[in-house]
Amino acid sequence: MSAARTLPRWADLVLLPVVCLGVALLAAAGVVALVGQNPAEVIAVLVHGAFGTARGFSYTLYYATTFVFTGLAVAVAFHGGLFNIGGEGQAILGGLGTGLVALWFSALLPAWVMLPLMLVAGALFGMAWAAVPAYLQAYRGSHVVITTIMFNFIASSLLVYLLVNHLRPVGSMSVESVAFADSAKLPGMHEALAWLGLEWPASPLNLSVVLAGIAALGVHLFLWRTRAGYHVRAVGSNASAAEYAGIRTRHQVMVAMAVSGGLAGMVGMNEIAGVHGKLLLEFVSGAGFTGIAVALMGRNHPVGIVLASVLFGALFQGGAEVAFEVRGFSRDMVVMLQGFIVLFSGAMVYVIAPMLAWALAPRSGAAHG
Numbered sequence: 283m284s285a286a287r288t289l290p291r292w293a294d295l296v297l298l299p300v301v302c303l304g305v306a307l308l309a310a311a312g313v314v315a316l317v318g319q320n321p322a323e324v325i326a327v328l329v330h331g332a333f334g335t336a337r338g339f340s341y342t343l344y345y346a347t348t349f350v351f352t353g354l355a356v357a358v359a360f361h362g363g364l365f366n367i368g369g370e371g372q373a374i375l376g377g378l379g380t381g382l383v384a385l386w387f388s389a390l391l392p393a394w395v396m397l398p399l400m401l402v403a404g405a406l407f408g409m410a411w412a413a414v415p416a417y418l419q420a421y422r423g424s425h426v427v428i429t430t431i432m433f434n435f436i437a438s439s440l441l442v443y444l445l446v447n448h449l450r451p452v453g454s455m456s457v458e459s460v461a462f463a464d465s466a467k468l469p470g471m472h473e474a475l476a477w478l479g480l481e482w483p484a485s486p487l488n489l490s491v492v493l494a495g496i497a498a499l500g501v502h503l504f505l506w507r508t509r510a511g512y513h514v515r516a517v518g519s520n521a522s523a524a525e526y527a528g529i530r531t532r533h534q535v536m537v538a539m540a541v542s543g544g545l546a547g548m549v550g551m552n553e554i555a556g557v558h559g560k561l562l563l564e565f566v567s568g569a570g571f572t573g574i575a576v577a578l579m580g581r582n583h584p585v586g587i588v589l590a591s592v593l594f595g596a597l598f599q600g601g602a603e604v605a606f607e608v609r610g611f612s613r614d615m616v617v618m619l620q621g622f623i624v625l626f627s628g629a630m631v632y633v634i635a636p637m638l639a640w641a642l643a644p645r646s647g648a649a650h651g
Contacts, residue, residue, distance in 0.1 A: 288635070294581060298638060299590070301634060301638060302631055303623065305626050305634065307619075310619045317615075319608065323608065324604055324615075328596070328597075328600035328601065328603065328604050332603070338603070340472075340486075341486065341487070342596050342598075343471075343487050344488075344557075345598045346491075346588075346591040348569045349569060349573060349591035351497060351552070352545075352549065352569050352570050352573025352576065353580060353590065353591055354573075354587055355369045355542045355570075355573060356573050356576070356577035357577045357580070358514070358542045359426075360518070360577065361505055361514055362514045362517055362537070362538025362539070362542075363517055364416075364419070364538055364539060366542050367427055367434070368411070368412065368429075368431065368434055369546040369569075369574070370569070370570025371436065372433075372543040372546035375407045375547060376407050376544075377549060377554045377561070377566065378407060378441055378444070379547065381449075381459060381550065381560070383396075383399055383400050383403040384400055384462040384466035384555070385459060387399065388462045388465050393466075397465075397468060400554075401551055404554075405545075405548055406544070408545070408546045408548070412539045412540060412543025413536065415429035415433055416538075416539030419535055420533075421532060445457050449561060457562070457563050458561065462559050466555060468551060468555040469488060470486075486556070488552065488556030490555070493551060494591075495588075497545060497548065498588050499584070502585075517531050549566060553565040553566070575590075578631075579594075579623065593623075597623075602616075
């Protein structure tokens with residue numbers, strides 16, 4: 283049993299991530315001070331850039347939306363006893379599915395048909411891409427970590443091949459498709475709020491943020507309120523015991539990875555349908571790997587993943603502001619801060635958790651007495 287499991291449930295889900303984040307910020311502040319910068323100034327600019335203005339907050343939520351999808355994808359697989367490293371490739375294939383449907387049908391179908399069709403296509407493409415490593419793990423004994431890593435490279439290469447050789451307009455030097463018709467464009471949040479008579483600055487934030495919230499709720503209901511979710515968690519907790527209880531473990535591997543891939547595939551709605559309006563390279567930009575850190579930070583719980591996604595969105599948006607506003611502070615320093623958070627929410631959690639459990643033990647004893 284891991285050291286983190288000795289904590290009360292509330293402390294494991296809430297207190298431990300907060301303490302890990304605090305320790306990570308202190309460590310990062312120490313490094314910032316060592317390179318001659320003022321940690322207080324850097325943190326102040328970062329927080330203001332991420333949350334201090336409506337436009338900055340919109341960018342924070344825009345980044346967070348993608349991280350919610352990829353973080354949930356990692357969490358569902360993890361609850362099934364699988365470490366899905368392939369969120370990047372599954373998001374690429376999901377975006378490809380979203381983009382292909384838009385290229386084929388957006389000039390023919392209205393938005394109320396087109397947008398749900400794009401969402402379903404993205405999820406199905408992500409599911410299909412995740413199903414192959416799942417099958418190899420369940421029925422052929424190939425380790426899902428290795429196969430999903432390899433499938434990331436294959437997905438990236440496939441997207442390059444299709445864009446360069448088949449989807450790029452003739453005579454264009456840009457490796458991207460033609461722009462979609464208007465029916466394939468997901469409305470921006472500023473447009474949606476304008477329909478309600480509310481003024482909001484223009485930004486990449488779009489209605490896929492609502493889809494991310496629905497996805498988080500759906501994952502919670504699936505994992506903790508359905509028989510299928512219980513079977514996935516039972517296999518993840520103890521595959522042998524689940525098999526003895528009559529649960530088909532191989533089938534649950536397929537289910538967990540299919541749901542995981544479908545969630546990652548929904549990234550295309552935020553990036554392809556919500557922002558770019560065309561299929562292009564690098565629209566995922568490492569979000570699949572960031573989702574691993576988000577899931578770790580969020581303790582693989584949908585609520586924690588949403589909060590961790592907002593945190594990483596703030597680091598991306600606030601970090602850009604810091605690199606612009608603070609003289610001598612580069613984007614690499616922001617990456618360092620992200621690295622500390624990943625370190626302390628991942629590997630170092632097993633160092634911090636026992637100390638936190640020891641600190642809480644006297645109060646627990648007193649309460650029981």
